Amino acid sequence: MTHPTSLAGSLQRQPAQDAGAATLSVKGDWTLQHYAALRGEVERARRQVSDADQVELDAMGELDTAGAGLLVELLGPARVARLDEWAPQLASERQALLRTVAAALDQPEAEQAPETNGLADVLAHIGRTVAGVWNQQRTLLGFIGLTLQTLVMQLPRPRRWRITALVAQIEQTGLDAIPIVALLTFLVGAVVAFLGATVLADFGATIYTVNLVAFSFLREFGVLLAAILLAGRTASAFAAQIGAMKSNEEIDAIRTLGLSPVELLVLPRVLAMLITLPILTFIGMLSGIAGGLVVCSLALDISPTMFFTILQRDIPLNHFLVGLGKAPVFAFLIAVIGCLEGFKASGSAQSVGEHTTSSVVQSIFMVILFDAVAALFFMEMGW
Amino acid sequence: MSADDPVIQVRGLVNRFGKQAVHVNLDLDIRRGEILGVVGGSGTGKSVLLRSIVGLRRPNAGSVKVFGENLLKLSTQRRSEVERRFGVLFQGGALFTSLNLQENVALPLIEHAGLRRADAEHLARQKLALAGLPPEAACKYPDELSGGMVKRAALARALALDPEVLFLDEPTAGLDPIGAAAFDQLILTLRDALGFSVFLVTHDLDTLYTICDRVAVLSQKRVLVVDTLERVAATDDPWIREYFHGPRGRAAQDAALKLETP
Numbered sequence: 001m002t003h004p005t006s007l008a009g010s011l012q013r014q015p016a017q018d019a020g021a022a023t024l025s026v027k028g029d030w031t032l033q034h035y036a037a038l039r040g041e042v043e044r045a046r047r048q049v050s051d052a053d054q055v056e057l058d059a060m061g062e063l064d065t066a067g068a069g070l071l072v073e074l075l076g077p078a079r080v081a082r083l084d085e086w087a088p089q090l091a092s093e094r095q096a097l098l099r100t101v102a103a104a105l106d107q108p109e110a111e112q113a114p115e116t117n118g119l120a121d122v123l124a125h126i127g128r129t130v131a132g133v134w135n136q137q138r139t140l141l142g143f144i145g146l147t148l149q150t151l152v153m154q155l156p157r158p159r160r161w162r163i164t165a166l167v168a169q170i171e172q173t174g175l176d177a178i179p180i181v182a183l184l185t186f187l188v189g190a191v192v193a194f195l196g197a198t199v200l201a202d203f204g205a206t207i208y209t210v211n212l213v214a215f216s217f218l219r220e221f222g223v224l225l226a227a228i229l230l231a232g233r234t235a236s237a238f239a240a241q242i243g244a245m246k247s248n249e250e251i252d253a254i255r256t257l258g259l260s261p262v263e264l265l266v267l268p269r270v271l272a273m274l275i276t277l278p279i280l281t282f283i284g285m286l287s288g289i290a291g292g293l294v295v296c297s298l299a300l301d302i303s304p305t306m307f308f309t310i311l312q313r314d315i316p317l318n319h320f321l322v323g324l325g326k327a328p329v330f331a332f333l334i335a336v337i338g339c340l341e342g343f344k345a346s347g348s349a350q351s352v353g354e355h356t357t358s359s360v361v362q363s364i365f366m367v368i369l370f371d372a373v374a375a376l377f378f379m380e381m382g383w
Numbered sequence: 384m385s386a387d388d389p390v391i392q393v394r395g396l397v398n399r400f401g402k403q404a405v406h407v408n409l410d411l412d413i414r415r416g417e418i419l420g421v422v423g424g425s426g427t428g429k430s431v432l433l434r435s436i437v438g439l440r441r442p443n444a445g446s447v448k449v450f451g452e453n454l455l456k457l458s459t460q461r462r463s464e465v466e467r468r469f470g471v472l473f474q475g476g477a478l479f480t481s482l483n484l485q486e487n488v489a490l491p492l493i494e495h496a497g498l499r500r501a502d503a504e505h506l507a508r509q510k511l512a513l514a515g516l517p518p519e520a521a522c523k524y525p526d527e528l529s530g531g532m533v534k535r536a537a538l539a540r541a542l543a544l545d546p547e548v549l550f551l552d553e554p555t556a557g558l559d560p561i562g563a564a565a566f567d568q569l570i571l572t573l574r575d576a577l578g579f580s581v582f583l584v585t586h587d588l589d590t591l592y593t594i595c596d597r598v599a600v601l602s603q604k605r606v607l608v609v610d611t612l613e614r615v616a617a618t619d620d621p622w623i624r625e626y627f628h629g630p631r632g633r634a635a636q637d638a639a640l641k642l643e644t645p
Contacts, residue, residue, distance in 0.1 A: 104509070105513075
């Protein structure tokens, strides 16, 4: 497509001589390549150009849509539309191109958005954020209510239980998460044992490392680590899945088919989480204690037999129950927040990303908040 | 390469998804400056062919030569240079949802043509107007627009660099008839003025009759026939007969005849 005698486009204006009109000569390639320079020349020349000027297009090389746009800006759409009168020698396809561009540009420029001032923007932003947080909590409560209502409506009708979806979700959220949960809690268990041993050694009470590990994992760490992992792993997956479905209009399709998205999408996920998080919590407790056991037997000379004896003698069952009892609550919160954020996403990829992030942040926040409140409550109750 | 060589040369193309073959030994040429319409029933691999040509899909066998070079064997740098000469309009528009329309069109202008942002956005607004969008649409985001407007904006982006080959995947689907006719006319005008080639996947019979120089029919895993519309329509094949001589085909043909002889 390159012309053998390619020449940068240029514009020259010969001022009027005697009584004659001024001449504008358009030369060289008016293409995208030379756009920046040409636009400058056009901007400069435009103020002086009048309708009486002669225009010479004969020396013009290549012309593309970018160049045509500039020519139209230079001469005005009305004049270009009458091209066949003043430049009949121009090739017909070029005339057609110029006329098409002229017709497209023959409309008023859009109004620029009004300037805003910085302080007002900041205040508006703060206001929007506060209102957003408030709305968020209201929507969350509403969504929890909707989910519970749908659940209650569906319970007496076993034929509408979606067992396949439930099992698939259990596999994805539970089974596939076992390795990472087990590994992580094992490592944290080992770390807690080391920390405990270091501090307790000063008091000659290294043996209490066993109590420390068992106590912390049964009451707190087992459930907390599992919940935080699932918040990162599953809440984000829920939000992204549902968000992508929303942008693909799948949610709308479900609605128009007379089905309930909550029943189809949310309930299987919530129920799957309610089943898997307690199991993962149990696995987390076991492997955390196993981590402590390994450190105790390798570094602290506490044999496994002794470890289990102390465990059996000193740790009552209620610690385990306190830890496990929190799991369903966390599971419900994580699943509901993940699904809700998915529903809140709008069509764009950016929005899906934002809501996925938000689902993780919110669910981890909620888990830790509820854990703190629960710790206070159980302490006061003396459980 | 000389001016008569095809800009795109597909030879012995094989595309398989698992065990299912979509293309077997498919040959196709796109000549310089022609508008080639590609038709075929659903699932005959029209979009797959497009993706193979522009290098988004590595075919299982065969070669695709673009401007005389095999796209799949080029270095990344060289390949990017060749791809710059393409304009692709995807079926769903594929606009970047995090950018507004003006930024969408300005992106290739800034990245490849090296324009300053102000120049690029100015030119982008012109391209959007050329594609038939009102000026106030320039600052809107893709999720605020109707499907037809997204299509137009996507065309503006495909045309941003004045490509040498324009790939259009069902461009008029989702446009109203007036918009579709204007779209056809725009492609025709630009092709005449700029001389680019067009690879046009379409189901729109009016588009076929109005602007296509040649039509390729994809069927039985290959290009069954590629020729001018009249000769293709006269081919003795049940699918082609059904396609061009069914009720819709006849209506489009009548409309095209009326246009030519007012």
